[in-house]
Amino acid sequence: DNIVMTAEVCDAAVASGVRRFVFSSSAFAMGWSHACKGPQSWSPKYLPVDEEHPPMPTESYGLSKQLGEEVLRTAARTAKTTSFVSLRFTNIVKTENWEKLPWPCPTDKPAPLVFWAYTHEDDVVDAHVQSVLREGAAAPGEHEAYLIAAPDTRYKEPTLELIKTLIGVQNVSSRTTAGPLQGNASPICCRKAYERLGFRPRSWQDAAGVKRRFEEI
Numbered sequence: 001d002n003i004v005m006t007a008e009v010c011d012a013a014v015a016s017g018v019r020r021f022v023f024s025s026s027a028f029a030m031g032w033s034h035a036c037k038g039p040q041s042w043s044p045k046y047l048p049v050d051e052e053h054p055p056m057p058t059e060s061y062g063l064s065k066q067l068g069e070e071v072l073r074t075a076a077r078t079a080k081t082t083s084f085v086s087l088r089f090t091n092i093v094k095t096e097n098w099e100k101l102p103w104p105c106p107t108d109k110p111a112p113l114v115f116w117a118y119t120h121e122d123d124v125v126d127a128h129v130q131s132v133l134r135e136g137a138a139a140p141g142e143h144e145a146y147l148i149a150a151p152d153t154r155y156k157e158p159t160l161e162l163i164k165t166l167i168g169v170q171n172v173s174s175r176t177t178a179g180p181l182q183g184n185a186s187p188i189c190c191r192k193a194y195e196r197l198g199f200r201p202r203s204w205q206d207a208a209g210v211k212r213r214f215e216e217i
Helices: 002-015 060-075 095-100 121-133 159-167 191-196
Strands: 020-024 083-089 143-148
Touching: 002 020, 002 060, 020 060, 020 121, 060 083, 060 143, 083 121, 121 143, 143 191
Parallel strands: 020 083, 083 143
Antiparallel strands: none
């Protein structure tokens, strides 16, 4: 249903001469599994994951989002007056649940890695609005994908330490000059959205006066 409905709405938008088409994709298109570790788990090639990382969906929902993006990418080849944006946002935290962060340090049954990332519901809304309003979000006849997440994880413990102790990965590859995942940085990099959408997400650490760390990504 995700793929068919996306294609139908996309075709209708292009036929109507819509300037910008914004698709609610998901970070699950990058990869997700019920397993936190082992051969069935999501094992990204490097961290933090950015838009250049190849999608590696491991279940039908993430695959449907990846294919939805392919629908838009295909449409962009011929719809030269319409631009296309896909927002790969992470697990949404409702305002009423914000005070429940951070989560306690996981022990015997840790959540899958992509669940460590999160996004305030208002930041997801704002990302959609900015994707429509900002001319530089995508050029006519082009498709752009953006990862959307808070700059940190749901945990206060250092991310690399948790990856080593909970997932068993000792050496994490990185493509950033600051090295992989400083402090409790998110496994998802949102620098592209930060630079092109003006994305400034909330963090559960804001109330404690902790500086957001996009400059370290």
